[in-house]
Amino acid sequence: QxxxxxxxxxSSAMRAATLIACAALIAAAAAAGISQQVVGKAAGALGHHHHHECLHACKKFDEKKIPGCDLKGDGCKCIFHHKYRVSFTDRSTGVGYRSGWTSKNKAGEEAIYGLFQKDRGxxxxxxxxxxxxxxxxxxxxxxxxxxxxxxxxxxxxxxxxxxxxxxxxxxxxxxxxxxxxxxxxxxxxxxxxxxxxxxxxxxxxxxxxxxxxxxxxxx
CATH class of the missing domain: 3.30.160 (Double Stranded RNA Binding Domain)
Structure with a gap:
């Protein structure tokens, strides 16, 4: 036993690793996808925020492709700059992690790395x-x-x-x-x-x- x-x-965790890497990219893509929707729309429609000089918009999403995990995601993009921020939260524990403002790929990867450094859920x-x-x-x-x-x-x-x-x-x-x-x-x-x-x-x-x-x- x-x-x-x-x-x-x-064996299942190794298979999950590839899906986790894909999830990180999907998270960044979700942030990138809303950038075109934001320009020209009223503030608050998708959630406009200021971060220093970065006017950004965010979109919440669910990530369930990682075996055993039901993650709450939030992807953000600076509207006029190529900077992204991604956060993931494990719904089973409430533990979450948010990346810094960085490149599209690195934001998702950093969020996944940070979450599973902290989370034991x-x-x-x-x-x-x-x-x-x-x-x-x-x-x-x-x-x-x-x-x-x-x-x-x-x-x-x-x-x-x-x-x-x-x-x-x-x-x-x-x-x-x-x-x-x-x-x-x-x-x-x-x-x-x-x-x-x-x-x-x-x-x-x-x-x-x-x-x-x-x-x-x-x-």
Missing amino acids: FLYFIGSFS CNCHSNNSMPLGQCHMSFKACFFFQSVADVSASKTAFQVYGQLTSPKESPTYTAIAANSSAITTAAAHVIEQIVAFDPACAPTAEQAADLASFALRRA
């Missing part, structure tokens, strides 16, 4: 009752991007979390995986910390063999 969870999450999968030795643990894996450039490159990183839930509660342990191939190693590092906290949680021979076999298949 534990290894199936890791494998299915990592729709970009995560979790299981609250996984057997580990004589214990049970909760496990969560979240995808994110380590840089703005990684968004356009669809290069996903992962953060894994583990906490012993019974027979007693442990601190939450975490590890970073730079890519999907490293998730098994990161998960093993978290398990090692849990076992150090309570040796009774050491994986059974069957669990240990499954973990080793899974790691070899992904090598």
Whole structure:
């Protein structure tokens, strides 16, 4: 169950990475698309705002192409300058991030990068009752991007979390995986910390063999 969870999450998250990069471009395109509508229309029709010397208009939109996520988007464009700003908010957590004023492509990528640096909501999968030795643990894996450039490159990183839930509660342990191939190693590092906290949680021979076999298949 534990290894199936890791494998299915990592493969689906990698597929999601390409869609996330596309979503960033779609967000910027939404901002660009309203620029032609704005000129000549009454103030307030699409929401005119001033930002220093930048008269801009914004358009709200929904982004649901990222698997598991329902994001609220807002794309803005300076009417007389080639500057864009994009924000995304995860409806499941209320966490959001807004890019600075920048190029069309970078605005969307920066918003996606910033959101998943902060958010641990729709970009995560979790299981609250996984057997580990004589214990049970909760496990969560979240995808994110380590840089703005990684968004356009669809290069996903992962953060894994583990906490012993019974027979007693442990601190939450975490590890970073730079890519999907490293998730098994990161998960093993978290398990090692849990076992150090309570040796009774050491994986059974069957669990240990499954973990080793899974790691070899992904090598």
